[in-house]
Amino acid sequence: MSKVLVIAEHLDGRLNAATARTVSAALALAPESIDIAVLAADPAAVAAQAAQIAGVGRVLAVAHPANAQPVAQVLGPQVAALAAGYSHVFGPSTTFGKDLMPVVAALLGVNQVSDLMTVEGEHTFRRPIYAGNAIVTLEAPADRTVVATVRTASWPQAAGGGNATVEAAQVEATVPTHTRHLGLVAGQSDRPDLQSARRVVSGGRGVGSEENFRIVYALADKLGAAVGASRAAVDAGYCPNEMQVGQTGKIIAPELYLAIGISGAIQHLTGIKDAGTIVAINKDADAAIFEVADIGLVGDLFAVLPELEAALG
Template sequence: MSKILVIAEHLDGTLNASTARTVSAALALSPEAVDVAVLAADPAAVAARAAQIAGVTRVLAVANPANAHAVAQVLGPQVAQLAAGYSHVFGPSTTFGKDLMPVVAALLGVNQVSDLMAVQGEYTFQRPIYAGNAIVTVQAPAGQTVVATVRTASWPQAAGGGNAAIETVAVEAALPAHTRHLGLAAGSSDRPDLQSARRVVSGGRGVGSEENFRIVYGLADKLGAAVGASRAAVDAGYCPNEMQVGQTGKIIAPELYLAIGISGAIQHLTGIKDAGTIVAINKDPEAAIFEVADIGLVGDLFQILPELEAAL
């Protein structure tokens, strides 16, 4: 039977929803145990939240002033030590997980399984390749620890209501001094977080300009939605790159996704393939976005969006 360690993602004392999605992937293996590791300067609050995730057996709280910020080179040696006795070590396929898990895999001397989206067996997984155009089956060696990032858009959040035991764990690992945290630059917004929002409104090249992008913000505010963008809109300077959705941006799975003036390049579709309902508004009836949209509306977005806002 497998025993799985999930690495919790958190920021400013708040547990990221990606952790519960990663737990869902771990539970798909029908393991003997699923433990969650919380590494922080003061892990108490985050550990308490992690203990409430259904299916979690234990929460390992690792307190260290060096863990105040999520620096992969600092967390990696500690996770590698915690991995002893576990058959699998999972992290979310977010910026956090993509930074940390390769360090863990290198320290353990194993290859990483990336973007795990389905489980076929204890050591057999599926992951997307070629911008999501194909799904490949990966067979990991049974005799070594499996280190994997979980494609969070492909998994639901594990339910709450759990009551796992919390254990304080001391990890004596040599931490490097060559990598230091200098600061975090992040945009502030009153809107929901793009990667965890239930509703997302995205604008593309068809919006036309940074000034015109205000019409997208207006609709999003009416819906209580996060705002995203296609790469074309980001490259044109309509909005900052942290809003980019797609293969080279954020992979999301909202319940509702509105694509405004987005043509539907395959790289963009990769980022929204797990969305619940996709609504597309575009004046080009031949736009590729209509091939994947559940609801499509052909017309001028500058006429349609004000009408939608008025109706809302």
């Protein structure tokens, strides 16, 4: 029977929803046990939130001043030490997980399984390749620890209502000093977080300029949605790169995704393939986005969006 250690992602004392999605992947293994590790300067608040996830047996709270910020080179040795006795170590395939889990895998001397989509067996998994154009089934060595990032867009959040035991964990690991956290620069927004939002409105190259992007923001505000962008829009300077959706950006699975002026390059489609309903607005009737859209409208976005916004009241 497998024993799974899930690494919690959190910020400012709040557990990221990606952690509960990662637990869902762990539950698919039908393991003997699932534990969550919370590494922080003061992990108490986050550990209490993690303990409420159904299916979790224990929460290991690792307190260390160096864990105040999620620096992979600092957390990695501690996670590798915690991994002793576990058959699987899972982290979310978010910016946090993509940064941390390769460090853990390297320290344990194993290959990482990336973007785990489905569990076929204790050591058999499926993951996307070629920008999502193909899905490969892979077999991890049964005699080694499986270190994996979980494609959170492919998994639902595990239910709440759990009552796991919270234990303070002592980790014998040397914390490096050659990597230091200097500061965090982040944009402030009242809109929902792009990674976990139920509704997302994204703009592409067709929006035309940073100034024109305001119509995308206006529609998103009407819908209470997060705002995303294609790589083309980001590269053109219309919006910051943290808004990028796609293979080299954020992989998301909102209930509703509105693609405004987005042509539909395969790299972008990779990021939205798990969305519930995709709505596309583009003046090019042959745009690739219409091949995956549930609802498509051929028209000038500068005429359609004001009408749509007015109809929403």
